[in-house]
Amino acid sequence: MERTWSKSGPAADLLIKGGRVVDPEAGIDAAQDVLVTKGKVVELGKDLKPGKNAKVVDARDMLVMPGFVDLHTHFRTPGREDEEDLATATAAAAAGGYVAAFGMANTDPVVDTATVLRGLAETARAEAAIPVGFFAAVTRGLAGEQLTEMGELGAAGAVGFSDDGRPLATAALTRRALQYVKVSGRFVAVHAQDDSLFKGGQMHEGPVSARLGLTGIPSLCESLDVSRTLDVAEYEDAAVHICHVSTAASLAVIERAKAAGVRVTAEVTPHHLTLNDEAIAALDPNFKMNPPLRAESDRKALVEALRSGLLDCVATDHAPHAAEEKDVPFEEAPFGCIGLETAFSVLYGALVMNKALDLGTLVIRMSTAPARIAGLPAPSVSPGAVANLCVVDPRARWTVSAVGLQSRSFNSPWLGRELWARVKLTLAAGRVAWEDLA
Amino acid sequence: MPKRDLISIEDLSRADVELILDTAESFLPVLERDIKKVPTLRGRTIINLFWEASTRTSSSFDLAAKRLSADTLALKASGSAVEKGETLKDTAITLSAYSPDIIVMRHPSAGACQTLSANTEASVINAGDGKHQHPTQCLLDLFSMRQNLGRDLEGLRVFIIGDILHSRVARSDIMGFQMLGMEVTLVAPPTLMPRGIEEMGVKVEYDLANLKDADVLYLLRIQKERLKAGANFLPSLREYSELYGISRARLRPGQRVMHPGPINRGVEIASDIADDDENLIAHQVFSGLAVRMAILYRTIVGYSDGAVSGEVV
Numbered sequence: 173m174e175r176t177w178s179k180s181g182p183a184a185d186l187l188i189k190g191g192r193v194v195d196p197e198a199g200i201d202a203a204q205d206v207l208v209t210k211g212k213v214v215e216l217g218k219d220l221k222p223g224k225n226a227k228v229v230d231a232r233d234m235l236v237m238p239g240f241v242d243l244h245t246h247f248r249t250p251g252r253e254d255e256e257d258l259a260t261a262t263a264a265a266a267a268g269g270y271v272a273a274f275g276m277a278n279t280d281p282v283v284d285t286a287t288v289l290r291g292l293a294e295t296a297r298a299e300a301a302i303p304v305g306f307f308a309a310v311t312r313g314l315a316g317e318q319l320t321e322m323g324e325l326g327a328a329g330a331v332g333f334s335d336d337g338r339p340l341a342t343a344a345l346t347r348r349a350l351q352y353v354k355v356s357g358r359f360v361a362v363h364a365q366d367d368s369l370f371k372g373g374q375m376h377e378g379p380v381s382a383r384l385g386l387t388g389i390p391s392l393c394e395s396l397d398v399s400r401t402l403d404v405a406e407y408e409d410a411a412v413h414i415c416h417v418s419t420a421a422s423l424a425v426i427e428r429a430k431a432a433g434v435r436v437t438a439e440v441t442p443h444h445l446t447l448n449d450e451a452i453a454a455l456d457p458n459f460k461m462n463p464p465l466r467a468e469s470d471r472k473a474l475v476e477a478l479r480s481g482l483l484d485c486v487a488t489d490h491a492p493h494a495a496e497e498k499d500v501p502f503e504e505a506p507f508g509c510i511g512l513e514t515a516f517s518v519l520y521g522a523l524v525m526n527k528a529l530d531l532g533t534l535v536i537r538m539s540t541a542p543a544r545i546a547g548l549p550a551p552s553v554s555p556g557a558v559a560n561l562c563v564v565d566p567r568a569r570w571t572v573s574a575v576g577l578q579s580r581s582f583n584s585p586w587l588g589r590e591l592w593a594r595v596k597l598t599l600a601a602g603r604v605a606w607e608d609l610a
Numbered sequence: 611m612p613k614r615d616l617i618s619i620e621d622l623s624r625a626d627v628e629l630i631l632d633t634a635e636s637f638l639p640v641l642e643r644d645i646k647k648v649p650t651l652r653g654r655t656i657i658n659l660f661w662e663a664s665t666r667t668s669s670s671f672d673l674a675a676k677r678l679s680a681d682t683l684a685l686k687a688s689g690s691a692v693e694k695g696e697t698l699k700d701t702a703i704t705l706s707a708y709s710p711d712i713i714v715m716r717h718p719s720a721g722a723c724q725t726l727s728a729n730t731e732a733s734v735i736n737a738g739d740g741k742h743q744h745p746t747q748c749l750l751d752l753f754s755m756r757q758n759l760g761r762d763l764e765g766l767r768v769f770i771i772g773d774i775l776h777s778r779v780a781r782s783d784i785m786g787f788q789m790l791g792m793e794v795t796l797v798a799p800p801t802l803m804p805r806g807i808e809e810m811g812v813k814v815e816y817d818l819a820n821l822k823d824a825d826v827l828y829l830l831r832i833q834k835e836r837l838k839a840g841a842n843f844l845p846s847l848r849e850y851s852e853l854y855g856i857s858r859a860r861l862r863p864g865q866r867v868m869h870p871g872p873i874n875r876g877v878e879i880a881s882d883i884a885d886d887d888e889n890l891i892a893h894q895v896f897s898g899l900a901v902r903m904a905i906l907y908r909t910i911v912g913y914s915d916g917a918v919s920g921e922v923v
Contacts, residue, residue: 374720377806378806379809382805382809384742385777386720386740386741387741388804390805455721500698501719501722502724503719503722
């Protein structure tokens, strides 16, 4: 059953020569040529010859990896196409090495009926450069009152259900959602947040918020709701996914739940893995997100949890905002930053190059694991697989700038920063989705 | 010369702070003359933008600019294009068309000074932004201390008492007092003490048991909105006054009381203390003028050229 859609295009015929193929699931980490014919990986080996229409890509000193899958994108479509649409979002995703991305339901209108979902699928067939899918809302209008028709939405291809941006405010609602979602065979993704502790919050609560005088969002605000959610999931034996985990306290809760056999998966964003609350000091609204950048001790715990697999996957929480929305005083700015185009570069530079994480583990967390959670076949660079891969020059340095980004918005915390590693080629669903070859 | 903003007290080095205080001192004779005006900033333009209510800060900035012969323009949110939904960025661009040298701003949101500064060539002086910073209040507090307690403030023990959580004055003062070598203790109900504040190098206490150790008591205003139903910062003003209010009975001789104003008599400060000549509260207001003259002057002429020459004054 379809749960992703994209526009059609010619199947790729390519010989990717001499790159370091890193596909830990297939047990490959070696310099290999990769022959792609009619959109499929047909052969790996040394000194392969291109087929007759095949373009040859010189990938010496480059990485060839399974393409990435993002479980947490805000496409802003429908409703805020001035910030992003499926064409720009998927261009950004492809430029970041992604081969699939899933959008959250907090659009206008909300994705809470099969009609809206089918409309998005139709738009994706016309515009999306890579396969995209969609979460449907848990409650109608994200109002937290009445469940959506999860049976029909699941049948129409919703990847899962989430009121992301809003928590499921009560234990009773969480319980009903985790019970009823079983009719769809999907899972619920939870934005964990105790609203009574969130009120007016601007940044992580701690010494930095004390010094800056910004209302704090305590780590407790997240971990309390994670705890309640997982207690309900255990009681109901339901599958649940925790969005954008940001605190060490939440990790402790998830660890206990996993040990008890609760069917929980969890994601973490590139910004929570690489930045901390000290970055707020300059009051730049591009560093304002929810959950907020946390303490350095939280950040370190997140990196370790991603390494160990306690956190299953990386997800961007790509959240475009119009320039005029972010060009306001910090306290008045909306939460969120973009991330699709920079995710791999940021994590490669900050974690892999610093030996906090090995490349194979990063590939699993960005590709294999999120694909499995979404119910997709895991992207692979092994023979027989549909070509869902990216070619990255790990030594290329590039500066994040508003004009160079594929996204329609440029609210990135890395704006003006120089990053390592640039995606040179992305093949998604057997087609060339992004190409930046010399 | 690149423009110089004063958004946080941390924008100043200790030498900068001392230079501002010295400069303020050199302006004092001007304020005692019959003609209280010098031509120092003639032809300069200073805009005061107050998006929040203010008496002391707005009036002293206005008067300070006039004493220095600058042209001034005062804008408030009510009656301006802000009421029509103009963004701060656009207000900044609009006002910049007049080529002001300095824009002084008070704003309810932290980060507003950064937004303003990014959109104007003028130097930005923060006259209070949300709960973030109020650096000019800190400088006038330091000036009052220096004038009344001696030039060397090193080792002086200051207790800041009251709503630390919501106070921009407290944050600027902690940094400024420490910069000049003072020891700072914070006293507040636990609900009004920011978590993690001790990492600023202050002592944190929830009662007045050690008040005898203080040389200076710096009292903060308790705002009525902290008592709103459901906020639960305080059960009552009565209990606050009982636990944290300063009256003569709680003071030992020689302890000096400061307050940024406006005061709440009978809440954080008893009338006997408020009316006492020993407190520095009126002197703080007086200092506001000379110190803000010094800040405006230094922002325009720079911090590098030492004390003000007699010729300039």
